[in-house]
Amino acid sequence: MQMNIGKFSENGGTGYILKPEYMRKDGGAKTSSKKLKLTVISAQQLPKPNQSTKGEVIDPYVQVEVSGEGETVVKKTKYIDDNGFNPVFNTEFEFDIVNPDVTLIRFVVYV
Numbered sequence: 001m002q003m004n005i006g007k008f009s010e011n012g013g014t015g016y017i018l019k020p021e022y023m024r025k026d027g028g029a030k031t032s033s034k035k036l037k038l039t040v041i042s043a044q045q046l047p048k049p050n051q052s053t054k055g056e057v058i059d060p061y062v063q064v065e066v067s068g069e070g071e072t073v074v075k076k077t078k079y080i081d082d083n084g085f086n087p088v089f090n091t092e093f094e095f096d097i098v099n100p101d102v103t104l105i106r107f108v109v110y111v
Contacts, residue, residue: 068103
């Protein structure tokens with residue numbers, strides 16, 4: 001549902017997005033593939049989960065999901081031991097984006 005909401009907010013939340021040109025017209029030009037490089041740097045003041053006990057310290061990590069053309073690639077940072085206040089990940093990721101017109105990126109922080 002998060003991916004759906006994210007994609008359809010692209011057009012002002014109308015619930016409709018025009019298909020890319022290559023899907024609408026014969027001979028339409030498909031966007032060439034790209035390489036995406038990103039770095040997950042840090043987080044600040046992450047909340048504890050509802051079921052945590054008093055004094056418990058969290059071990060956060062970030063999951064990056066790239067979805068497009070029927071394939072989802074998931075990569076994760078290392079978890080930061082006992083630091084939910086100011087975890088520093090400094091993790092670089094590289095993704096091959098086959099079709100940028102229909103690709104979505106999702107960041108999930110786990111604590």
